[in-house]
Amino acid sequence: MPRAATTTDVFNAVAEPRRREIIGLLSDGREWAVNDVVVRLRLxxxxxxxxLGxxxxxxxxxxxRRGQHRMxxxxxxxxKPIHDWAKTFERFWNHKIDRIKESAEQKAIKKIAQENR
Amino acid sequence: MPRAATTTDVFNAVAEPRRREIIGLLSDGREWAVNDVVVRLRLxxxxxxxxLGxxxxxxxxxxxRRGQHRMxxxxxxxxKPIHDWAKTFERFWNHKIDRIKESAEQKAIKKIAQENR
DNA sequence: CAGTTATATTCCTATACTGGAATATATGTC
DNA sequence: GACATATATTCCAGTATAGGAATATAACTG
Incomplete structure (x- = not known):
């Protein structure tokens, strides 16, 4: 019985470290040609x-497709599904979002205090 | 050249859907015996x-180890590394944290408005 | 069109893995 | 100790996949 294929879902696709690296490159918001990735990752x-497939x-x-280039x-x-999944366990670690809420509340209170001054 | 082993890192470990299911079970905060998982997942x-290994x-x-049980x-x-990794792409989708801030500010303003009433 | 460049795909190979049957090991009860 | 229960581990078998060499396909230039 084979292991889940890498193309089964996003979790399987990003399990491979090299693919996470590629995603990291592309996260600069630009388009990358295959050969650029080749040079950058030394693969x-x-x-x-x-x-990429x-x-x-x-x-x-x-x-x-841009002429002979594939951008x-x-x-x-x-x-996002990965983030969402991992997020369900967030309550078990630093309550980061709670902290953001508190911080925002403090700021709002301070702002209003100054406006009422 | 083999695929990255499932025990390489967390990403590879959770790539397998069944293992994500198991993690979901254990996220109720309790301890689970092997056999409980067996019954629950019908595996x-x-x-x-x-x-589990x-x-x-x-x-x-x-x-x-609890006697003959393994809890x-x-x-x-x-x-968390998964969440952190996925989080680096958050700026590409709904600005969720911005929304939390706004929501918190709104609540604080409302609260103060009521206290001044 | 010939030659060049970009890249998708095939070929090759060794390894890892999934479920469950079978087996080994560990603990409990009488 | 015999028997029962819990579970880790081995065995089995077929499949998928990583990288790179080789090849096929596609686009560019003069």
């Missing part, structure tokens, strides 16, 4: 092409 | 034991 072209399959990246861009929204 | 005991290896769960509990902090 062979076939390897990069294959990784996986990411494309799960929708994390999209590709635009890849990140579709970050597709990573 | 065979060896399979559950192996999945992977999770234990990466530190996501810990085990306490497993979640170490949710170990999932």
């Amino acid at each position: 062979g072209q076939p390897a990069v092409s294959k990784h 996986v990411l494309r399959k799960v929708g994390v990246v999209t590709v635009v 890849y861009r990140l579709e970050a929204a597709k990573l | 065979g005991q060896p399979a559950v034991s192996k999945h 992977v999770l234990r290896k990466v530190g996501v769960v810990t085990v306490v 497993y509990r979640l170490e949710a902090a170990k999932l």
